[in-house]
Amino acid sequence: MSSTTRSTPRAPIQLSSKPAGRASPESRTACIRTFGCQMNVHDSDRIRRMIQDAGYAEVQHYEDADLVILNTCYVRENAVDRVKGHLGELNRLRREGRVKKVALTGCIGAAEESATLKQTYNIDLVLGTHNTYELAEFVGLPTMRETYTPELPGTEGGHNAFVTIMTGCNYQCSYCIVPTVRGRMLCRPMGSVIGEVERLVAGGTGYVTLLGQTVDAWRHEGKRFCDLLEAVSESAPRVWFTTSHPSNMEDRTLRAIGERDTIVKRLHLPVQSGSDRMLKVMHRGYKAERYRRKIEVFREAAPDGTLSTDIIVGHPGETEEDHEQTLELVEDCAFDAAYIFKFSPRRGTEAAALPGAVPDAVVQRRFLEVLRQIEQNAFARNQRKVGGVEEIYIRHGSTEDGKAIGETWSGHAVHVKTDVAPGNYVKARIEGAGPHVLYAGEPSG
Numbered sequence: 001m002s003s004t005t006r007s008t009p010r011a012p013i014q015l016s017s018k019p020a021g022r023a024s025p026e027s028r029t030a031c032i033r034t035f036g037c038q039m040n041v042h043d044s045d046r047i048r049r050m051i052q053d054a055g056y057a058e059v060q061h062y063e064d065a066d067l068v069i070l071n072t073c074y075v076r077e078n079a080v081d082r083v084k085g086h087l088g089e090l091n092r093l094r095r096e097g098r099v100k101k102v103a104l105t106g107c108i109g110a111a112e113e114s115a116t117l118k119q120t121y122n123i124d125l126v127l128g129t130h131n132t133y134e135l136a137e138f139v140g141l142p143t144m145r146e147t148y149t150p151e152l153p154g155t156e157g158g159h160n161a162f163v164t165i166m167t168g169c170n171y172q173c174s175y176c177i178v179p180t181v182r183g184r185m186l187c188r189p190m191g192s193v194i195g196e197v198e199r200l201v202a203g204g205t206g207y208v209t210l211l212g213q214t215v216d217a218w219r220h221e222g223k224r225f226c227d228l229l230e231a232v233s234e235s236a237p238r239v240w241f242t243t244s245h246p247s248n249m250e251d252r253t254l255r256a257i258g259e260r261d262t263i264v265k266r267l268h269l270p271v272q273s274g275s276d277r278m279l280k281v282m283h284r285g286y287k288a289e290r291y292r293r294k295i296e297v298f299r300e301a302a303p304d305g306t307l308s309t310d311i312i313v314g315h316p317g318e319t320e321e322d323h324e325q326t327l328e329l330v331e332d333c334a335f336d337a338a339y340i341f342k343f344s345p346r347r348g349t350e351a352a353a354l355p356g357a358v359p360d361a362v363v364q365r366r367f368l369e370v371l372r373q374i375e376q377n378a379f380a381r382n383q384r385k386v387g388g389v390e391e392i393y394i395r396h397g398s399t400e401d402g403k404a405i406g407e408t409w410s411g412h413a414v415h416v417k418t419d420v421a422p423g424n425y426v427k428a429r430i431e432g433a434g435p436h437v438l439y440a441g442e443p444s445g
């Protein structure tokens, strides 16, 4: 976790040396490039299974691919420019006979301007987020509508898997394009989620993350998110969920995080602002005091747990007083981490047309003030962990310096000196702490 601005990972335009026209129907290849959030990463896993079922070998470079699939993000304005750069490059490769077909999926595919992109860049197939399954037919799989529904599991066999439990969002936050491109909330039946979790665990998965835009808004046939979380926590050895909305977060869910041994004690609860006035302008649907109360319940339920949030600085109309209230809330909640966004207008959102733009220099100052405060809090909280022995789940194997990246049950990220493979646990003493990460010594077991 880190206190930082979140940016869309840049997918490099990679080239290699496939001779023009090499591919044959018997040896078809496909390259998937993913932009944006965890939901897109998960959707790409589903796409990956489709192309593999259709007999495509996955390759990493555009020039090695007969089919290129860009699974796109629309959250930031420059995300579209980035994808345009890739589409231009793909057009060139197509003219040279290297790449045969290009498909564009994900949030840009669901947006209005996808029609213009399709025409300008000769894209063979454009799909939104709700009809990704149509890609199956495009790659030559029959009757995929039944098989490739939003309920289809994505990742199997990995130590760590994401399980989508809902898609879309029923909120209308002023700055967010998600409801436009992902549509209204659709919840997956409980039996389907549990079935997938059980299959994953039987296949060796040790860590399940439940995913959704407003994951805690999940409900189905009288069951609410906490019921689902409790059921999953009985089937999986390690469970987390993201992203939550404060208006949907029930106290019993917060208590379950503290009580259930298999749930990681880490809560990501986006607050966006500490000012009631701004929360209203943003249509967030709660007041700062209600948010504070939720955090009190969480801290009481899981005193050792970690709390992260999202904060937007410089939303149109944000005054110095609003900003001061955000700083007060940051102080009160003592976040362990935060994703701090400098407001950038997103075409198609309400906020893009609002008056009261905040000058860049002011946004930058406010950003640094929030960041500094978050880091001070996080550093002080992390220091308290030094000297303790923690059970650490290894998420990523060791790098050249011999350190793996793991996670404690309290949700802290840890660098630990071990070559143990991802998916395993080690016990080690915490020897140091920074604002973003803990540092552990040699594992003792």
Ligand code: SF4
Binding pocket: 169, 170, 171, 172, 173, 176, 177, 178, 179, 213, 214, 245
């Ligand atoms: S709740 Fe989240 S996904 Fe839904 S509109 Fe607001 S910011 Fe966007």
